[in-house]
Amino acid sequence: xxxxxxxxxxxxxxxxxxxxxxxxxxxxxxxxxxxxxxxxxxxxxxxxxxxxxxxxxxxxxxxxxxxxxxxxxx
Amino acid sequence: xxxxxxxxxxxxxxxxxxxxxxxxxxxxxxxxxxxxxxxxxxxxxxxxxxxxxxxxxxxxxxxxxxxxxxxxxxxxxxxxxxxxxxxxxxxxxxxxxxxxxxxxxxxxxxxxxxxxxxxxxxxxxxxxxxxxxxxxxxxxxxxxxxxxxxxxxxxxxxxxxxxxxxxxxxxxxxxxxxxxxxxxxxxxxxxxxxxxxxxxxxxxxxxxxxxxxxxxxxxxxxxxxxxxxxxxxxxxxxxxxxxxxxxxxxxxxxxxxxxxxxxxxxxxxxxxxxxxxxxxxxxxxxxxxxxxxxxxxxxxxxxxxxxxxxxxxxxxxxxxxxxxxxxxxxxxxxxxxxxxxxxxxxxxxxxxxxxxxxxxxxxxxxxxxxxxxxxxx
Numbered sequence: 475x476x477x478x479x480x481x482x483x484x485x486x487x488x489x490x491x492x493x494x495x496x497x498x499x500x501x502x503x504x505x506x507x508x509x510x511x512x513x514x515x516x517x518x519x520x521x522x523x524x525x526x527x528x529x530x531x532x533x534x535x536x537x538x539x540x541x542x543x544x545x546x547x548x
Numbered sequence: 549x550x551x552x553x554x555x556x557x558x559x560x561x562x563x564x565x566x567x568x569x570x571x572x573x574x575x576x577x578x579x580x581x582x583x584x585x586x587x588x589x590x591x592x593x594x595x596x597x598x599x600x601x602x603x604x605x606x607x608x609x610x611x612x613x614x615x616x617x618x619x620x621x622x623x624x625x626x627x628x629x630x631x632x633x634x635x636x637x638x639x640x641x642x643x644x645x646x647x648x649x650x651x652x653x654x655x656x657x658x659x660x661x662x663x664x665x666x667x668x669x670x671x672x673x674x675x676x677x678x679x680x681x682x683x684x685x686x687x688x689x690x691x692x693x694x695x696x697x698x699x700x701x702x703x704x705x706x707x708x709x710x711x712x713x714x715x716x717x718x719x720x721x722x723x724x725x726x727x728x729x730x731x732x733x734x735x736x737x738x739x740x741x742x743x744x745x746x747x748x749x750x751x752x753x754x755x756x757x758x759x760x761x762x763x764x765x766x767x768x769x770x771x772x773x774x775x776x777x778x779x780x781x782x783x784x785x786x787x788x789x790x791x792x793x794x795x796x797x798x799x800x801x802x803x804x805x806x807x808x809x810x811x812x813x814x815x816x817x818x819x820x821x822x823x824x825x826x827x828x829x830x831x832x833x834x835x836x837x838x839x840x841x842x843x844x845x846x847x848x849x850x851x852x853x854x855x856x857x858x859x860x861x862x863x864x865x866x867x868x869x870x871x872x873x874x875x876x877x878x879x880x881x882x883x884x885x886x887x888x889x890x891x892x893x894x895x896x897x898x899x900x901x902x903x904x905x906x907x908x909x910x911x912x913x914x915x916x917x918x919x920x921x922x923x924x925x
Contacts, residue, residue, distance in 0.1 A: 491830035522712035
């Protein structure tokens with residue numbers, strides 16, 4: 475997913491842009507990269523869908539993953 | 549009547565002694581100090597219990613050893629429970645130990661301390677061995693009981709903090725003799741499947757006995773050997789288990805584990821928003837900065853040019869002065885005059901060029917006049 479990586483890159487870019495020792499062309503390039511990274515971070519978060527599963531094992535030891543249903547007697 | 553005394557065989561006598569002793573001492577508790585402890589690889593333990601005057605041979609078979617949680621050691625004062633048995637071949641009686649309790653503190657407490665010390669020595673609790681937790685795990689594995697408050701609390705907190713989380717539960721018993729086997733297997737399953745980014749190992753509060761599975765060496769080693777980071781969340785805030793020491797992170801409660809494992813989604817959105825803002829702000833800082841620079845350069849340049857021009861100006865003035873000093877006008881200024889024939893510009897050099905009656909024009913420093921030639925010489 476690379477969310478963390480993208481977020482870190484974005485933080486680095488913001489830091490770099492504030493450090494001044496950077497050419498105008500380079501800073502505009504970085505700015506554009508930053509906007510793209512922010513966009514992909516948002517998309518990653520938006521795309522995460524809730525899913526709860528439970529592992530069960532058959533008698534021969536095979537692992538099955540099924541949706542988890544909370545017990546009804548709560 | 550004379551009765552002939554009965555003559556026993558050794559076996560008969562030993563057998564009867566065995567009968568007698570084993571019938572009387574079926575279930576005894578004996579206290580004493582452990583000495584001559586031997587623990588061969590068979591898993592059985594052999595030792596003597598002694599006090600100031602006497603000594604009793606004891607054996608703890610492997611089958612019973614699981615019930616004795618702490619490690620026996622020479623010099624340790626214990627109370628052992630068991631039965632007396634006679635080993636007919638050697639004619640020796642000994643105590644077959646079923647239970648043992650250390651004196652002074654509970655056996656679980658002692659076992660906990662012993663295992664903690666042992667694993668600490670091995671480096672299982674070292675901070676440097678702990679794996680960092682993923683910042684935003686895509687899939688969270690939970691090893692706990694599938695029923696009850698713990699899983700409900702965890703899912704509830706995750707729902708609140710991060711709608712869109714993905715959880716895979718590996719259900720286990722968290723109490724009783726089977727618990728440790730299941731917990732170990734569950735951690736190993738996740739490692740074998742490789743389908744989760746982090747594991748939460750959770751159990752609700754309970755007594756030391758209830759939580760015991762999380763003080764088992766096998767569980768501690770499974771956590772240590774897990775390639776996937778493990779968060780322990782066992783009991784209440786004040787409960788510390790061996791699993792907590794080995795885990796990559798200890799959460800004080802199961803709910804707290806759910807707080808630790810995922811950042812709040814809203815905070816992430818906020819963070820990205822503030823970074824985006826900072827991006828725009830930096831751009832709106834940088835462009836004017838560069839414009840300022842261009843401006844500064846322009847000013848610098850024009851200043852340089854005008855300075856240069858000023859210098860050139862002085863030079864030109866000098867040249868003009870020099871030119872002027874050479875100019876005929878300068879000579880006139882000194883009182884000389886130039887004469888030419890009227891209507892011509894050519895200066896006259898010789899009187900021979902003139903005739904009587906010629907009109908001549910004389911230029912002075914200031915003004916001119918025309919006169920007529922009366923006479924030439």
